Amino acid sequence: MIEVLDTDTCTDCNLCVQVCPTNVFQAMPEGPPVILRQSSCQTCFMCEVYCPVDALYVDPDAEAVHGLTAEDVRESQLFGSYRKAIGWHKETRHRRNIDDHFRLPQ
Amino acid sequence: MNQPFQENRSSFSDATEIDCDVLVIGGGPAGCWAALEAAGAGATVVLVDKGYCGSSGATASAGTQIWYVPPDADEREAAMASREAMGGYLSERSWMVPVLDKTYESVNRLADWGYPFPVDEKGEQQRISVQGPEYMRLMRRKVKNAGITILDHHPATQLLTDGGTVVGATGLRRQEGGHWTVHSGAVVLATGGCAFMSKALGCDVLTGDGYLMGAEAGAELSGMEFSSAYAISPTFASITKTALYRFAQFYRRDHSLIEGAGSARGRSIIARVLLTEPVYARLDLAETDEVKAILRRAQPNFFVPFDRRGINPFTDFFEVKLRLEGTVRGTGGLRLTGLDCATTVPGLYAAGDNATREPICGGFTGGGSHNAAWAISTGSFAGASAASFALGKTATADVTQRQSASAISTSSVDPQAIIKAVQEEVFPLDVNYFRTHAVLSAALERLNRLWNSISSATVTDESQALQLRQAQAMTATARFMYRAALSRTESRGMHRREDFPKQDPAQHHRLVVSGLDTITVRRETIDPGVYREAAE
Numbered sequence: 001m002i003e004v005l006d007t008d009t010c011t012d013c014n015l016c017v018q019v020c021p022t023n024v025f026q027a028m029p030e031g032p033p034v035i036l037r038q039s040s041c042q043t044c045f046m047c048e049v050y051c052p053v054d055a056l057y058v059d060p061d062a063e064a065v066h067g068l069t070a071e072d073v074r075e076s077q078l079f080g081s082y083r084k085a086i087g088w089h090k091e092t093r094h095r096r097n098i099d100d101h102f103r104l105p106q
Numbered sequence: 107m108n109q110p111f112q113e114n115r116s117s118f119s120d121a122t123e124i125d126c127d128v129l130v131i132g133g134g135p136a137g138c139w140a141a142l143e144a145a146g147a148g149a150t151v152v153l154v155d156k157g158y159c160g161s162s163g164a165t166a167s168a169g170t171q172i173w174y175v176p177p178d179a180d181e182r183e184a185a186m187a188s189r190e191a192m193g194g195y196l197s198e199r200s201w202m203v204p205v206l207d208k209t210y211e212s213v214n215r216l217a218d219w220g221y222p223f224p225v226d227e228k229g230e231q232q233r234i235s236v237q238g239p240e241y242m243r244l245m246r247r248k249v250k251n252a253g254i255t256i257l258d259h260h261p262a263t264q265l266l267t268d269g270g271t272v273v274g275a276t277g278l279r280r281q282e283g284g285h286w287t288v289h290s291g292a293v294v295l296a297t298g299g300c301a302f303m304s305k306a307l308g309c310d311v312l313t314g315d316g317y318l319m320g321a322e323a324g325a326e327l328s329g330m331e332f333s334s335a336y337a338i339s340p341t342f343a344s345i346t347k348t349a350l351y352r353f354a355q356f357y358r359r360d361h362s363l364i365e366g367a368g369s370a371r372g373r374s375i376i377a378r379v380l381l382t383e384p385v386y387a388r389l390d391l392a393e394t395d396e397v398k399a400i401l402r403r404a405q406p407n408f409f410v411p412f413d414r415r416g417i418n419p420f421t422d423f424f425e426v427k428l429r430l431e432g433t434v435r436g437t438g439g440l441r442l443t444g445l446d447c448a449t450t451v452p453g454l455y456a457a458g459d460n461a462t463r464e465p466i467c468g469g470f471t472g473g474g475s476h477n478a479a480w481a482i483s484t485g486s487f488a489g490a491s492a493a494s495f496a497l498g499k500t501a502t503a504d505v506t507q508r509q510s511a512s513a514i515s516t517s518s519v520d521p522q523a524i525i526k527a528v529q530e531e532v533f534p535l536d537v538n539y540f541r542t543h544a545v546l547s548a549a550l551e552r553l554n555r556l557w558n559s560i561s562s563a564t565v566t567d568e569s570q571a572l573q574l575r576q577a578q579a580m581t582a583t584a585r586f587m588y589r590a591a592l593s594r595t596e597s598r599g600m601h602r603r604e605d606f607p608k609q610d611p612a613q614h615h616r617l618v619v620s621g622l623d624t625i626t627v628r629r630e631t632i633d634p635g636v637y638r639e640a641a642e
Contacts, residue, residue, distance in 0.1 A: 021308070060411030
């Protein structure tokens, strides 16, 4: 479930409000959006990969809230880790075409 | 090609009204391909999505392999023959051929558009799979660049009809509040299947909305008994990617091996053990570092939960469960009357998981490759047919919105409670996976009672309206499933009847359901072209 929106790095671009398929985030008149409907989160990680500044963190647990803080996620260096893995970070562009399905042993 | 719309959209008004030729409902792969094809044929197109076209649906977050087979006679023959037995011989070669052709052509277009397919040692692109975020970001871009109007967070709630012909739809503006109405010459339903909000990856938006809207307009559904697909998933995560579990072995709590358990043929063994005790997995069949690296590069999303929990899935045991994927990986859906992807209702077309995938899969789908091919090809076929239907039409007249039968019912209901009640009927393995007459009948009876109490219910709070509609769609879908499952007194494809464990040659037919308050079932014979059941 979405656990953390790091208000220190968020640029209030509200892209997460747009891309979340289940409408978890709410844009505010001023400042960063808020996680308003956390229980609607389907744990698809799409907000994370679209966030241009890696300010979001989705915990893998789809059923329970773990109460993580931005400090917890920073400490474990997990902000942006999935975006990097799929090559959507500018330093990892080369990973966009590493799909090795065709190399899976049959 | 795309002329300006007669449009009235204003942030100050509480309603959006648009006129166009083709309305596409759903912005996953099927909807995007449908919209592109319709626009290419000269139609003005509006695409609405419940969430966001590009991130919504099973493909965007999960990614998928694709049934991409070069037009070589032997390869095509092998590809078509490979799943016929597993599907219970309910597929048809007359469908597989055009689906393979259209998929091959369309995936090659993806490459032309710049999809970053991997390259092998010989420098040749390998086009048998796509990464979800990448694929759907590209599809959104193509849809936008084609001049198609995309309305995100605009769930459809009801089709509009004019003397039995579908002429548009109406729905909610989930973020701005208020309603939308699109008047169109034709509608393509591409809302996906139904996974009953099981938290299967990306699937909570797939609540059977298109089945309900289609059935309300009078469309038939087929193959709804093939709806018992469950995916292997770590208990602590939503990642329902099953392909890599063929490198796994499965264990009991004491780490003793469960013989015969596996992701493909051995999934029922896992299910059987799960009825009484927890099951653990470990990807210990991926032995070399090279293979482990390949797995990581093929499916980065599979590893996200493990990396975040500090678990090494190659060496550590982790607990797994089976999450219901319903008709997303199952094959049931709206019945198509032919290759034009028309339903039995004029003006209404269906594509992707919203339509029954039996024509190419019969009663079973394993991995996603057929599902991806089905979305691409039926999306394209439906988009072209809808455009041609809309452009060939003369003026429309009296539009009617289906009214609830008993408008007096204002009983206040709790959508969350309905959803939970439906989940209790469809999630348990000893109801939906291992099916019996007695258990299915009791479940269907409860679902029928639930339907009667909620089918015409309304909510006063607009923010609850979408939830209620989804709850109604899930209830309707569960009833279609169990009505069909009770009628198939044999085991075929994924449909497993504990009381009828054998495939019965006398039941080599499809089951077509229709109606809502009263659901009727009829048989439809099929001609699979090459029928070899006797040889099994």
